[in-house]
Amino acid sequence: MKVLWPVVLALVVWLSLPLSAQSETSQKQADVLFQEGYTLYQQYYSPNAFGKFKQAAQLGHAEAAYYAGNILRRNHTYITEEAEQFYRQAAEGGDVYAMLRLAQKGNFCGTLQNCDYDREEWLDRAFYAALPRAKAGDTGAMMALSSAYAIKGDRTADFEWVERAAENGHAFAQYWMAVMLDEQERGFYWTDSGRRADMLKWLKASAEQGFPKAMLKLALELRDGGQLEEARYWVERMGKTDYYDAILESGAAILFGPDAESLYGEGSGYGFAEPRPVEGAAILLALHRQTGKDAPLKMIEVYRDKLTPEIMAKAEARSKELLVDAPVIYYLPKFGI
Template structure:
């Protein structure tokens, strides 16, 4: 009987220890994710130093993607992979982050002037492809995009293009935007006519924009303006002003404020075809953008139009601005595997 009671007590003790461990692990995971999210917002606001502190804290708690971004910021600061950035990339790679593997697979230009990368870059490239390929074939669009980057590093532009296209066809918003860039700016793919190429650029941008990707909204509005499709362009100008993308909000606020006066100030190609200026609404959006970011450009847009803005208009815009972009971090939508 005594032996039975002892076993129960031991079991209860072990159960308590296990529960405490699991609770601690859960708390640690939640803290890591919180640090990561805070760091990611700062990173998307070009605040590398402050975001690095958050990413380091998350990485120390085992957050894989935070380790990748920590490595990335350090590499960007030095313009090459240092030992510290390599260690963070290795941590992320061991956690399954394909882009970390690809950083370790990149050419000698990222190793610094002494070329001291003492690891097998080809092996990392092979590992990245072996990791991403099964997931991509199973329909994982993020893996498809990672695989496209792997083929780009490998020097296979056809496969690179094909995997971006597959991701786009499967609904990946950034891939759809990137297809437009590849077709339009990079002139990838074969077309019999420029009209056919341009039509596909617009179609991919529309698909991405309709999913809410603000970089696509902005690019689509600009492309439509260029070819005189003002009605649809105006729709996206209005839409992108409600996003959290800095460049889109700046363009939207300026276009709404100026209306047809954009042609007078900046040339005919700057006109979205609005029937009249809406100085209060546009200036309010620009004031809110300045409030949230501290950047000068929104105020410079207002200053360029100040001859048309009465004190009453500015007072009204100031009041309205307090209702706009409230508690909304303004981002720049930097790609994960960018520069």
């Protein structure tokens, strides 16, 4: 019985607090759980992330409910009844992307197409929620609105709202404009050079704001276009981010230097004057330590013949100072997967 007294005392203290204080405490707990879940989600640890999101959702966190629903949908490749309940909670809490999930057609309802809700109604609600905010200058709402138009099948409006968000400084929108221009060939251009110029313009705008996915794509595009000096600048910068793919590319490029072309073929190097094995191997060792992934070690193994025990000892020591401030993540989009 004595063991229970601290619990009883804590409950008495909790119940004696004003309702506003209880609510504020619950909100803080929900926010912490959401952030923990979001980090795990961005590291592809979905089972662990789901537990955090579910707890946060139980405390009323709308966005956490959205991500809980997303994990269940991705696990089953369609919206299950449990996923639907999470999406409904998020949508009722104002999350526009949850409304859009409930508005999607195709295989999102499974092969029987038996979702028990009105998809058109949810699409209307998404427009109603996002359009006024987008017109008022909310760039996040602009991006949500572009997704709503994509579901509706209006590719022109979808593109225009991404462009508006990009013009108003939304870093992901700027990156996505580059992807739409380059990989989806959206928009009309008289020449390929004009399309490429705009694609690079948006990538640079996003990269300069620090968005790592833009840095990586920009470095690769500049390398392929022969703009090696600028490409090397972004290789150096992206190695200091928290984005897995960018760190991997940066570490390998710095490790191999000019030898990249003899290893992987013409055009695979960034024009570095010489290899920097200690620095490059340190980045890759740190990336392996943080993520447990094999790819960084495979990059080192490719270059093993030129890595002396002394070099590896220095790289190991240096690696302990790298990637210690933040978890390494993948920058998964909220709605794109």
